[in-house]
Amino acid sequence: MAEQVLRTLMRTTDLIVAGFFSPAAVAAVGLADIYGRLPLWFGLGVGDGAIALSSQDTGSGRTANRDEAVSQALLLGVLAGLPFAIFGLVGSFWAIEVLGADAETVRLGGLYLAIILLTAPAFHVTMIAARSIQGTGDTKTPMYVNAAANALNIALTVTLAFGLGPFPELSVVGIAVATAVGDVLAALTFLIVIYSSWSELSFVRPTQLVIMKQLLVISAPRVAEGITELIAEFPFNAILLAFGTEVNAAYHIGRRVYQQISSPLSRGYGTAANIISGQALGRGDTDAAYFNGLAAAALAVLTVGSLGAVIFVAAEPVVRVFTSDPTTIGYATDFARAYAISTVLIACYVVLAGSLRGGSETRPPFVAKLTGAVVFLLGTTYLFGVHLEYGVVAAYVAVVADFAWRNVVVSAVYLRGNWLERGTEMMHERGSLSVETDSKE
Numbered sequence: 001m002a003e004q005v006l007r008t009l010m011r012t013t014d015l016i017v018a019g020f021f022s023p024a025a026v027a028a029v030g031l032a033d034i035y036g037r038l039p040l041w042f043g044l045g046v047g048d049g050a051i052a053l054s055s056q057d058t059g060s061g062r063t064a065n066r067d068e069a070v071s072q073a074l075l076l077g078v079l080a081g082l083p084f085a086i087f088g089l090v091g092s093f094w095a096i097e098v099l100g101a102d103a104e105t106v107r108l109g110g111l112y113l114a115i116i117l118l119t120a121p122a123f124h125v126t127m128i129a130a131r132s133i134q135g136t137g138d139t140k141t142p143m144y145v146n147a148a149a150n151a152l153n154i155a156l157t158v159t160l161a162f163g164l165g166p167f168p169e170l171s172v173v174g175i176a177v178a179t180a181v182g183d184v185l186a187a188l189t190f191l192i193v194i195y196s197s198w199s200e201l202s203f204v205r206p207t208q209l210v211i212m213k214q215l216l217v218i219s220a221p222r223v224a225e226g227i228t229e230l231i232a233e234f235p236f237n238a239i240l241l242a243f244g245t246e247v248n249a250a251y252h253i254g255r256r257v258y259q260q261i262s263s264p265l266s267r268g269y270g271t272a273a274n275i276i277s278g279q280a281l282g283r284g285d286t287d288a289a290y291f292n293g294l295a296a297a298a299l300a301v302l303t304v305g306s307l308g309a310v311i312f313v314a315a316e317p318v319v320r321v322f323t324s325d326p327t328t329i330g331y332a333t334d335f336a337r338a339y340a341i342s343t344v345l346i347a348c349y350v351v352l353a354g355s356l357r358g359g360s361e362t363r364p365p366f367v368a369k370l371t372g373a374v375v376f377l378l379g380t381t382y383l384f385g386v387h388l389e390y391g392v393v394a395a396y397v398a399v400v401a402d403f404a405w406r407n408v409v410v411s412a413v414y415l416r417g418n419w420l421e422r423g424t425e426m427m428h429e430r431g432s433l434s435v436e437t438d439s440k441e
Contacts, residue, residue, distance in 0.1 A: 006146060010154055011033075013158070016322055023328055031099055043077060050070055053135070054070060067201055129190035141198065149185055157174065249325075249328050251395070254334070266350040278359070286424070297352050319333050339399060341400050356410065368407075
C-alpha cells in the first residue's frame with residue numbers, strides 16, 4: 001500500500017503541477033496518460049503472470065521454475081516496450097489530436113506522450129520485477145526501490161516544470177522528463193537487486209517453453225483489459241471533451257483524487273490477495289487460497305469504504321488543490337464524489353480479481369471490464385448524456401454502474417471455485433507441485 005501511495009502521489013503531483021499552468025495542460029497530461037496506460041497494462045499483464053508463477057512456485061518450493069518464469073517475463077517486457085517507444089517518436093501528436101483536443105492541448109500532450117513512451121521498456125522492467133519480487137513474499141524491497149524513484153521523480157517534476165535553480169522552465173515537458181528519469185533509474189535498480197543476493201530471485205537462461213506459454217496465457221487477458229480500457233477511454237474522453245475542456249480536465253482531477261486517497265489501499269489488498277492465495281495454492285491448500293481472498297475482500301471493503309466517505313465529504317477542498325478554475329472545480333467535485341461512492345465496489349472487485357490471478361485465472365476480470373466499459377461506462381454516458389441530453393450527470397452514474405457490474409461478474413466466478421482447479425492444473429503442467437529445495441548461487 002505504501003508503494004502504491006508513493007506511485008500515485010507521483011502521478012498526482014504531475015496533475016497538480018500542470019494545473020498551475022492551464023486547464024489545457026491538465027487535459028494534455030490526462031489525455032496522454034490514456035496512452036501511457038497501455039504500456040502500464042502490458043507491464044501489469046506480464047507482471048501478473050510473473051507474480052502468479054512466482055508466488056505458486058515459492059509455495060511449492062520449485063525455485064528453479066520461479067527464476068525461469070521471472071527471467072522470461074523480464075525479457076518479454078523489454079521486447080514489448082520497443083514498439084511503444086517507436087510509437088512515441090512518430091505518432092504522439094496524432095494520438096492526442098485524434099481525440100478532438102484543441103491545438104494547445106495537442107502540442108503539450110504530444111510532447112509529454114513522446115517522452116514517457118520512449119522509456120516504456122524500462123517501465124516494463126520496473127513493473128515486472130517489482131511484482132516478481134512480491135510473489136516471493138518480499139513486498140518491502142519493491143517499496144524501497146519505488147519510493148526512492150518516485151521521490152526523485154516528484155522533486156524533478158517540480159524543479160523542471162517551474163525552472164527552479166539553474167534549470168529552465170519546461171512546463172509539461174519537464175513533468176515528462178522527470179517521469180522518464182525515474183522509470184529508467186528504477187528499472188536499473190531492480191535488475192541489480194535481482195542479480196545480487198538481496199532478492200531470492202536469480203537470472204537464468206530460459207529453456208522451458210511451457211513456462212513462456214503459461215506467462216502468455218495468464219498475461220494476455222490482463223493486457224486485453226488494458227486495451228479495453230484504452231479503447232473505452234477514447235470515446236469516453238471524446239464525449240467529455242464535447243461537453244468542454246473543463247469537463248475533461250475535471251474528470252481527470254476527480255479520478256486522480258480517488259486514485260491518490262483510496263486506490264493505493266485497494267491495489268495493496270489486491271496484490272496481497274494475489275500473493276497469499278497463490279502461495280497457498282502452491283502448497284496445495286485450496287481451502288486456504290479460497291478463504292484468503294474472501295477475508296482480504298472483506299477487510300478491503302471496510303477500510304477502503306471508510307475512505308470513500310471521507311472523499312465524498314471533502315471532495316471540493318481536495319479538488320481545489322489541483323485547479324483554481326471555478327468551472328473545473330464544480331465538475332471535478334462531482335466526479336470525485338462519483339468515485340467516492342464507487343470505492344466499496346472498486347475495493348471488492350480489485351481484491352477478488354487479485355485472488356483469481358493468484359490462481360492463474362485472468363479471464364473473468366477481462367470479461368468484467370470489457371462488458372462494463374462498453375455497456376455501462378460508454379453506453380450510459382452516450383445514451384443518457386448525449387442522446388437524451390442529460391449531459392455530464394450521465395457520466396457520474398456510468399462510473400458507479402461500471403464497477404457494480406464488474407463485481408457481479410468476478411464474484412460469480414470466484415464463488416464457483418473453478419479458478420482453484422485451473423491454477424492446480426497449470427502447476428501440474430510445468431511440474432511445480434513437488435517440493436524441491438534450490439539454493440541461490
